[in-house]
Amino acid sequence: MNEEAVAWGTARGRWVLGVTVLGSALGFLDATVVNVALPAIGEDLDAGVAGLQWTVNGYLLTLSALILLGGSLADRLGRRRMFVSGVLWFTGASLLCALAPTVEALVLARVLQGIGGALLTPGSLAILESAFRREDRARAIGAWSALSGIAAAGGPLVGGYLIGALSWRWIFLINLPLGLLVAFFALRHVPESRDETATGRLDVPGSALAAIGLGGVTFALTRASEGGAVTGVIGVAGVLALGAFLAVERRSAHPMLPLSIFSSRQFTAANLLTFTVYAALGGVFFLLVVYLQTSLGYSPLAAGAASLPITGLMLALSSRAGALAQRRGPRLPLTVGPLLLAAGMALMLRIDPGDGYVGSVLPAVFVFGLGLAATVAPVTATALAAAEEHHAGLASGVNNAVSRVAQLLAVAVLPLVAGLSGEDFADPAALAAGFKIAMATAAGLALAGAALAFATISDDVLELCDGADLLIHDAQYTPAEFEQKRHWGHCTVDYAVHVAAEAGAKRLALFHHDPSHDDTTVDCLLAGARVTAGNRIDEVVAAYEGLTILL
Incomplete structure (x- = not known):
């Protein structure tokens, strides 16, 4: 329950939305801006391909491993409390990233950043779900999705500017004032809420098994290209730990993840759709900026600016897509959106070295941006609406864990499918060939998401129980x-x-x-x-x- 429901359009509503968007933007920005900085980091710290991959994956490892626990703690201890704790932790870890003298120190700091991300990410959405009046929630989530999507899409542009004008270290230093402001205004303007029905001790066995399982699977995925017996053993151990986690949760009197949450067909379907769509998105966001720099000769700033149409479309259309899903049902936008994503990826197959931006890159990112704007808000609202309110933090944690694991899978597996090794990322011709295979695969995932939405998503999932x-x-x-x-x-x-x-x-x-x-x-x-x-x-x-x- 919350202290008092917040209405859309009020001063307090704007504060709640602004604080949660800025908080989640810390994580979204960092997830995309680092990709642009990899060449500069490699040159400054004399880092090889493996070190650069772990600069990205170290953050995702702890984020994926602990995000379910973060959602559960938010419901139990207070959503605002865990959100603010996550923001402050993330801010401190960002300072360590900026000061890192070696790539090993940077990877360790990124691992610590992931812990903060696991606390703040599910908390931001859970705050919206519990704070706003029920008739305003889809609209608030739509605005959150639009603005957070802008942060993710605008990350390469911001990163490119900071790297060119100052240094790669500033992509982390910029988090310090933002994080402190978010924490201050959250404590001042955001109402506290928690699951009042949560009783008994924290599910320590379940929490540990979830972290080990998600962490083990994530580690194995990030090392998939290197192979080796150790990677295989850790991956199998992660899968076994997840199986044990489900068994423990089924018998626990106070489970961290009540399996009954998946009894909602709509919740399960929304998360399956999230997996397919975010796997496709992960491949695009990871490879496109690298491809533009390596094969087309873009500067970091130009590669970041190439995604500006996505930012504009998210700003203009995401909240409207959320409102449309509330009025007409989410099935239409969740079918059309992934179809547009697939069309945008298909257009990316036409991008060749030497092509101009307007005739080749712009049409692809424009159509891709339309699909992203149509998809993100409705799928998030559907996943949260299909769970009971007192599980808002947990539902957000599950949905975020699914999206993060999907992106990790894309980063780890798509290069393998495309036949790209570490050295190929510096070879314009090899990267161009692999990029097209990867985009075709990602388009297939988006098409699968469209089919899944059409077959499983119900238009009444966002209807309010007026009676x-x-x-x-x-x-x-x-x-x-x-x-x-x-x-x-x-x-x-x-x-x-x-x-x-x-x-x-x-x-x-x-x-x-x-x-x-x-x-x-x-x-x-x-x-x-x-x-x-x-x-x-x-x-x-x-x-x-x-x-x-x-x-």
């Missing part, structure tokens, strides 16, 4: 029960039917003791259910007759 409060109240729940249910305000049609079943059974029980509950009351309840359930009214009728408990 749920009436249903519960008129079914004579106690005030405490009513208040608990009312705070699950983002509930889906599936949940409305579940409420109808509970209310219907209680209604029949009360009828035998209080004949004043006549058919008029039943008609009123069914009318409220009809508003929420739409074409599933037959299930609601059955539920109210107390014939069965659905879902």
